[in-house]
Structure formats: structure tokens, C-alpha cells
Amino acid sequence: MTQSSVSAPRPLEGLRVIDLTRALAGPYATLLLAGLGAEIIKIEDPKGGDLARENSPYVGRDGVTVMRAHPDDLSVSHLTRARGKKGVSLNLKAPEAREVFADLVRSADVVIENFTSGTADRLGVGYAAAQAANPGIIYCALSGFGAGGSDGSKAMDVLIQALSGAMYTSGEEGTPPVRIGIPMADMLAPVFGVIGILAALQHREKTGLGQFVDVSMLGALTSFVAIENWRAMEMAGMSGRTGLTVHRLSPFGVFRCADGYVAIVAVHEGLARSLFRIMGEPGFADDPRYNSRDGRVANAVGLEAQIEAWTSSLPTAEVVRLLEAEGVPVAPVRHPSEGMLDPRVVARGETMAVKHPRYDTDESLRTVGIPIQFSGCRTGFDDVLPVEIGQHNASVYGETLGYSAERLEQLRAAGTI
């Protein structure tokens, strides 16, 4: 199933979201909603805007650069996270900002923010203010430890990975913990935020009632950690470190090749026999050490050494080719750049090329897409992007809210927008 045609509707069309988010967690939530068709109105401070605008690297007329060289060079972070969003400027500390915010909320279905816990209330843009303006509003707050929690300022992905136990689960026993190279906490909180918002919309359809939706980075990541039976494993004397291979499923795991690494899963009898044959050891199928699941598990260390002696003598591609030909589950360990260019994920829009509004970019420079295909709808970001801070002020404040030209000019003069 490939993407629906470009004329198909997107599933969340008609939904309007006021986006107070910055950095990564919040903007990823509104990116998902944008790709699904919601109208996102991203609020930025008139002076400076989202800090992600200043993240290196940049892309522009010189291609990808570590430093900004030209005024129209744009941060890859901004180019990729602001897709599909309209941008308005609003200085939340200005006297008239609360009134403008209330007007935005009255026109909208959803508000979302990822300030440090307590900040939105202090700025007058918290749930109480939004609810006063629009009782049906669904207000989603993403924070480190939950709304009302204290340590909000310390909610960085690396700290949440450490606290959740996620860092401890990878790597070999006796080695240091492993910082996961994907910002899992930053990414999971928004994903659950989107689920919460859409579930709250279902509730509103039935009841007319809005509500406050509260997701924490620590909770989102720890809930993922909790899918595995760590405590039961610990009680059974098993390590919390999962390592590259799993002895109780041997042969299962990652093995070194001459030029890289390969993942192999040959847990069942027939697969193990195929592997033995391909690696030139058909006799293992009758060897009492390896001819049963129990034997392979008991002799996993020796068996893995034998497998790696074979894999390390060959290029990764050759190991993959030989095992695939016999139906043994196998995959090369790829660099992220190669994974992101997999024709399957490219065709499905699960990764997308980074586009600069003025300059061509390398197709290999890719970013996150929407990993969901709909038979009757499409997804996508429709090429709206706030290149300048406040780029869509006229469209949103003027057309959507109906502010007059005089009012807009007065807000601009006062530094409110």
C-alpha cells in the first residue's frame, strides 16, 4: 500500500492547534499533527523565536554548513521541525498578549506547550486561561516529570534516559551503560501527547467537554522500559543488560563481519540447521552441543564464537546474501544515513528529503516523516513553513481572527507581535 493521491484529504483537516512549543519534544508533537492535516499556529517570540532556529548545522546556498554563512541559511532543525506550521509572533510578556492568546484559543480545538512545568500558568497561557477563553479546548502539556512536578528544568533527554533505566538495558554485562543515540524521551512524550489529544477529541465528540492532557518524558520512556520483565529477570538471576546476543535464544544477535556487522536470528531448529550448512559446518546439526535448542543455549558462547569466525571472514553483504537465499532471518547493521534512504521508507514517506524554500538540497539529507499510510487519506506537510518569525501574522491575525489592519499595526508598534 503506497500513499494516497495528492488530492486525498488528510485525516485531521479542520482541526486547529495553537502551538506554544519550543526545542524538540513539543515541536515533534505538532509536526505529527501537521503531517496528519491539522492547522498548526506556531507562536514565537518576536525577538529570536524558537531556539531551534539557531541549531547547527545550517542549509542554504552553500549546501550544509556548520556555521551560518548567509542570511538565508536556515537551521536544519527549524527546516525539519517547523514544516506544515504557520508562524505567528507573540511576545507572551506583553500586556495585550493574553487577549490575543484568548482570541487564538477561542478559534482553536487544541493548545499544546512544553514549557518547564508551571511556566505556562505564570505567563498567563496555562490551562486555566485557555479554558476560560474556550471551555471546549483540549490543552496538552508536555513536561519532564508531569504537570505540577518540580524538577522541570532538569528534564533533558540524557537525564530521563538515566532515570528510566533505558540506559542500563543496552550493552554487555560489566560494561558502562549506553546512552541511546535517538532522543527517546524527547520523542516518546510527544507521541503519547498526540494519542492523548486524539483520545480527548473522541471524548469531546461525545460530551462536548475539553480537558487537560498531561504527559511526562519520564513516564513515557519508563512505560516503554516496563514492557520487559526486568524485575522477574532480576529475581531469576538474569542480567538487566541485554548485550548483542541472547544466549537463551542462541543463535540470536549481532555478529562481526569483515567490514561491519550483521544481525542473525536462527532460533528454530530448521533455521539453525540452515545456518550451520551455510557456514560450512553441517555436522553441527548432529553435534550434541548444538543439535537441540537446549544444547545451543547451554553452549551459546562456543556457538557464537563459531558463527563469528565465519561471519568475520566475509563482507556483510555476502553474509546477508547467503543467509537470505536460504530463508534465515538476517539484516545488515546499517548507518542511519543508509537506513533513512531505504527505498521502502522513502516510498512510504517515513523519511523525507529536507527542503530549503530557495535552494536545492541533497536528496540524501533526510528527516522524519509520518510513518502511517491511510488508504483514504494522505499525510504531508503542504510546504507551509515560517521562514521568518511572524510570517503568517497577516493570515492568522488578520484573516482567521479578523483583526483589522489598524489593530495589527498597533500590536506591532507595541511590540506585542
Next chain:
Amino acid sequence: MTQSSVSAPRPLEGLRVIDLTRALAGPYATLLLAGLGAEIIKIEDPKGGDLARENSPYVGRDGVTVMRAHPDDLSVSHLTRARGKKGVSLNLKAPEAREVFADLVRSADVVIENFTSGTADRLGVGYAAAQAANPGIIYCALSGFGAGGSDGSKAMDVLIQALSGAMYTSGEEGTPPVRIGIPMADMLAPVFGVIGILAALQHREKTGLGQFVDVSMLGALTSFVAIENWRAMEMAGMSGRTGLTVHRLSPFGVFRCADGYVAIVAVHEGLARSLFRIMGEPGFADDPRYNSRDGRVANAVGLEAQIEAWTSSLPTAEVVRLLEAEGVPVAPVRHPSEGMLDPRVVARGETMAVKHPRYDTDESLRTVGIPIQFSGCRTGFDDVLPVEIGQHNASVYGETLGYSAERLEQLRAAGTI
């Protein structure tokens, strides 16, 4: 914000889901929907049921055991993944199964399956069959590489981690790749499946139309990988391996203590100075190697060695206490069992105790909850669980579908249910 009271509604109440899933990815999707209040009707083969019923470890009258010792010992996998679901038996290969399936689909809003791509159609329970029975149905398929893809049978989490690039992102340059200890591909596909289902429900509210929602494990995980600028980093000569510390943000990362590890983030000037003072090196604040961001980045290796010389002389708890007192972001690297017992995640139901229907279990034995708080709704699994295969046949087939006692008896006698 804590959970709403037990009398509050759950947001997806009234939604009925026919659940054809097995193993982990699919059942986690319906677990999320169950916790949000949907009615889940889990279909299992009358002989054997979901394979997760046979996963070690078990819990029962002897507590946690690796082998099943008593007939009422239950697999922790089943006890944790089947919560909140009604269970019916249905042999999909029986002649009358298609008619029963069609009756179920007519009564429902959503169908979800995670068979190998193509299997559901072959069994007569694919989207075409479901749509024929109920044109408004939303049908979600989770697979390794997408609906219509070929290599479905090879879609194991470890292979998807390898292909996506996720395995390569963690760990230090020059060391082997890292298998992430959380089954990220198995967990992310269902999360995006739930978003797809809820988005399709929004579309159905507006149009009356159902549709097919297709999510792949490879796409879900690769889209997460794609949030980082791997290609741009590669072009700039930077490694795709992220390691334990980040030199360009130094001091940032994970450091060894006398009895464990600690994550520290002191990227800003004031935080770095606080860290220097606490570690007994206030002179670093004036040392040209360390007194500016650029200096710290250029001399990151030496600075990290100095920091680790200090952290490794103290217990983790003491390093945390000293840095927290001065507001320097810090967190201990915890074992998953400890992370899952964090009072914050326990209070918010982000992890939950494993409950056996007959025996008390250790509160420290915890599993995944719903990491979303709603001000006007609650989440939870309401204690329904199919202990026996077909436990809710009478309730679902009899009451929901209105089958007579004779019809039920006939289906039972024929081996259909």
C-alpha cells in the same frame, strides 16, 4: 496533576475493537486502546491461543518462576499484555469463521492485526472482508515492512533495529553497534498504529468513511532515527556514534562513580562553574582551557577525565546530592527495576503492578501503564482479562452478537470457537 477519580469515564469508551493480534507489537496497540477505555475483543485460536501465553517467566502460587509449575501459573507476558481485553476463541481456518468474523466486524469500529503481510487476506479476515461486512470499519495492519511488503516473516525487532540505523547510533566510535535493550521497533509500530486509528476516527466523524491504516516496524523506527541530522553530521565529518559524552556540549554525558554511573549536563557557563566548584577545582573557571564554551569543547577529553576522576571517587548518590544542591542537572543511571518504581511514575500509573487473578504478587513486579493523564477522564484496564481461551465467548457471542445458546453450542461442537 494526578489521575482522575475512578468514577470518571475513560476517553475511548464506546469504541469497539476486534483484535486479531499476537506476540508483542499488535497486543501493545490494543493494550493502549484498552487502557484508554475501548472495548477490546481479543480473538484467539481455540487450540493454544496467543503464543505469549507460553512465554517464560510465569507468575502464580509460587511467585515468579522460570518454568510453569501449576496449572494456574500464568505467563507474565499474557498477564501484562491481555489486561483490559475480552477474550473469545475463533479458529480462523474453520468454515464458519468468516461469518462469525463478519458479525464481529459489523458490531465494531476498528479491526487490528499484526500477521505477516498477506496472511490476514489469505485467512479471509483482511481489509477486503472487513470492509465488505462494514464499510465504516477502520482496519489497522501492523507489519515489518508495510502492507504488501514481501519480507514479513523476517520482521523481528533486532533485524529492524539493524536496518533502521538505530543500532549504529549508540555506543562509542570504534566499538560494535548496540542492540537497544527495549524492543523499540515492536513498540513504536503499535504507537503509530494507535495514532493512525484515532486520526482515521476523526476522518470518519466528518465523512462517515472507514479506511485501511498501514504501519510498518521499519518505517516507525526509521522515522524516529531520522529526527537527528545524521547525514549532515556525516558530511561535516562527525561520527554517527553518539557515545556516552558529547564533546561539542562538554561537559555533557555519563560519568563513572565509585558504585555506578551518573548523567551530568553542565553546558552553560554558570553550570560549568558550579560543577568546577563542587568537584574542588574552582580554578578551572579561570583556566583558559575550561573558562569558555569553545575552550571546554576543544579540551573535552581532558575535562571529562578530570570530572570522572572526581565522580569515580564518590558513590553515585553523593554525586547526585552535591550537584542537585547547586542546581546542576544530574541523574543517577538506574536499573530498570528501580526506574519502574520511581514514585512519580507509580503515582501516575505509568508503570503498574502485575496482578494475578488469584495470587498476590510483589509490588516491585511492574509492567507498562498508560503514560497520559487526563483531567476529565481516567485510564486503566478495569480488571478484565482472558485467563482461559474463549473466556468471554458467552458475553461477546451471546450478548453482543446475540447468538443463541444453540448456535454457540453448534460452533463449539464444530471446533469453530
